[in-house]
Amino acid sequence: MCSMSSSNRPLRIGVTGGIGCGKSTVIAVFRQMGVPCFVADQVAAEFYEEPQFVHQVAALLGSDVVSSNGTVDKKKVASIVFADKEKLNALNSIVHPLVRQRFDEWCLNQDSKYVLFESAILYEYGFDALMDKVICIYLDLEERIRRVKERDNVDRAAIEARIQNQLSAEEKMDRADWVILNYEGNPRLRQVEYIHSKFLQY
Secondary structure, eight states: OOOOOOSSSOEEEEEEOOTTSOHHHHHHHHHHTTOOEEEHHHHHHHHTTSHHHHHHHHHHHOGGGBOTTSSBOHHHHHHHHTTOHHHHHHHHHHHHHHHHHHHHHHHTTOOSSEEEEEOTTTTTTTGGGGOSEEEEEEOOHHHHHHHHHHHHOOOHHHHHHHHTTSOOHHHHHHHOSEEEEOOTTSOHHHHHHHHHHHHHHO
């Protein structure tokens, strides 16, 4: 994790948590408060339509992952890489430097006190080293699996395959500076407002 800076750049706050913990819901609350939010997965998805990136992915995973319109079929990619950790790491070695570069460029255009960088794999791939502080969104495993099954219409085995490629939610929680408990009925807004007020004081 980088040290807190007194420069004019905004503080970089990482947001992470296990699949299905509700990161997007929490990010939406921060956005309503005017906080700029960089969502790594959304940015990475944009690369899947760029010819040079498509060529690199096809060379790594085979031409079958390229759709007829010349873009990468993300579902086919997921079915391959979440069953093969070596290929997952190879894909991430292509994607993550691009995400980091895009984030650095994006930060230069922000004039807020702090910005959020949201990624489920913040710790797994070293993005936490770029952050001043980290927030972990926590929800227990069974509830996360239930939510993802309902949201994505996928079976438990597919969800567990993705979870196996991530640190446990408990380890992420232990390593984070702040934790938001994202259970239904829990005062999510109050937690966000409190953390927001603290970051404004830095």
